[in-house]
Amino acid sequence: MPKTIIITGANGNLGTATVKKFLEEGYRVVAVDHSGSHLSFAENNSLFELINIDLLRENDVHNFVQQIISKHQKIDGLLLLAGGFAMGNINDVTGDDLKKMYSLNFETAFFLAKPLFQDMMKNDYGRIIFIGARPALVPEQGKTAIGYALSKSLLFRLAELLNAQAKGKNVVASVVVPSTIDTALNRQSMPEADFDIWVKPEQIAEILEFICSDKGLPLRESVYKVYNKA
Numbered sequence: 001m002p003k004t005i006i007i008t009g010a011n012g013n014l015g016t017a018t019v020k021k022f023l024e025e026g027y028r029v030v031a032v033d034h035s036g037s038h039l040s041f042a043e044n045n046s047l048f049e050l051i052n053i054d055l056l057r058e059n060d061v062h063n064f065v066q067q068i069i070s071k072h073q074k075i076d077g078l079l080l081l082a083g084g085f086a087m088g089n090i091n092d093v094t095g096d097d098l099k100k101m102y103s104l105n106f107e108t109a110f111f112l113a114k115p116l117f118q119d120m121m122k123n124d125y126g127r128i129i130f131i132g133a134r135p136a137l138v139p140e141q142g143k144t145a146i147g148y149a150l151s152k153s154l155l156f157r158l159a160e161l162l163n164a165q166a167k168g169k170n171v172v173a174s175v176v177v178p179s180t181i182d183t184a185l186n187r188q189s190m191p192e193a194d195f196d197i198w199v200k201p202e203q204i205a206e207i208l209e210f211i212c213s214d215k216g217l218p219l220r221e222s223v224y225k226v227y228n229k230a
Contacts, residue, residue: 002026002027002028002047003027003028003076003077003212004027004028004030004072004074004075004076004077005022005027005028005029005030005075005076005077005078005079005212006030006032006068006075006077006078006079006112006116007019007022007029007030007031007032007079007081008032008033008055008079008080008081008082008108008109008112009032009033009080009081009082009083010029010031010032010033010036010039010050010081011031011033011034011035011036011037011038011039012033012038012081012082013181013183013184013185013201014081014131014178014181014201014204014205015031015033015081015082016038016039016201017200017201017202017204017205018079018081018201018204018205018208018209019031019039019042019048020041020042020205021202021205021206021208021209022205022208022209022212023042023045023047023048025209025213026047027047027077027209027212028047028048028072029042029047029048029049030049030051030068030072031048031049031050031051032050032051032053032055032064032082033050033052033082034052034054035052036050051064051068055082055107055108055111055112056103056107056108056111058107058111061111061112061115062111062115065112065115065116065119066115069119074123074125075116075119075120075126076125076126076127076212077126077127077128077129077212078112078113078116078126078127078128078129079129079208079212080108080109080112080113080128080129080130080131081131082104082108082109083104083105083108083109083131083152084100084101084104084105084148085145085148086100086101086145086147086148087144087145087148088144088145088146088147088148089143089144089145089146090143090146093146093147097147098146098147098150098151100147101147101148101150101151102147102150102151102154104151105148105151105152105154105155106151106154106155106158109130109155109158110158113128113130113158113162113173116128117162117165117166117171117173120171121165121166121169121171124169124170124171125170125171126170126171126172127171127172127174127211127212127216128159128162128171128172128173128174129173129174129175129176129208129211129212130155130156130158130159130173130174130175130176131155131175131176131177131178132152132155132156132175132176132177132223133148133149133152133177133178134177134178134179134225134227135148135149135152136148136149136150136152136153136155136156136177137153137156137177155175156175156223158173159173159174159175159221159223160173160221163220163221170217172219172220172221172222173221174211174219174221174222174223174224175222175223175224176204176207176208176211176224176226177223177224177225177226177227178199178204178226178227179198179199179226179227179228179230180193180198180199180230181198181199181200181201181204182195182198182199182200182201183201186198196229197228197229197230198228198230199226199227199228199230200228203226203228204226207224207226211224
């Protein structure tokens with residue numbers, strides 16, 4: 001029986017590559033996003049379903065989780081790829097900027113992670129993967145994107161807290177930390193950069209799948225720095 005994986009931000013560059021990888025490996029994929037415009041390759045796959053939900057509405061997220069658990073009985077993995085980015089140093093960032101980054105990068109993850117973590121604990125199995133950010137770990141990079149860096153830093157602590165509660169169980173929270181991802185938008189915004197040193201969405205997707213696979217069973221409390229040569 002295939003493992004069931006929920007992937008948020010499924011229609012984005014990383015999300016699209018991740019959906020494709022997991023379907024190729026035989027997982028059942030519940031893709032969450034406002035659009036499926038980049039997911040046409042999956043439309044006729046019986047293991048794929050696309051859900052349109054506002055991840056900032058906690059009650060809607062809670063109802064979605066209950067429905068998806070009722071439908072599939074067990075959720076094996078949760079990949080939290082949804083988020084957002086904004087520049088702004090200490091002189092520029094406002095309270096509203098902070099709240100926006102907090103909502104996009106932390107609340108969209110927390111509202112799903114909370115109920116699914118509880119269900120995984122009951123089943124004694126589950127993998128929750130957050131997408132971190134190098135500016136949250138490297139102050140020199142984070143100083144020009146303070147709201148983004150602060151909001152992403154919370155995901156590292158949340159993973160630590162979940163792992164502390166899940167100690168002795170087969171439930172693990174991990175954080176995957178990419179450097180610059182090689183996307184068309186990033187190439188357009190940084191045309192003079194060396195694209196070869198960036199990390200490709202497909203490379204990140206491979207790591208996400210490894211964590212959720214049986215090969216990843218021994219892994220615990222892990223932070224994966226996927227920087228390539230950047």
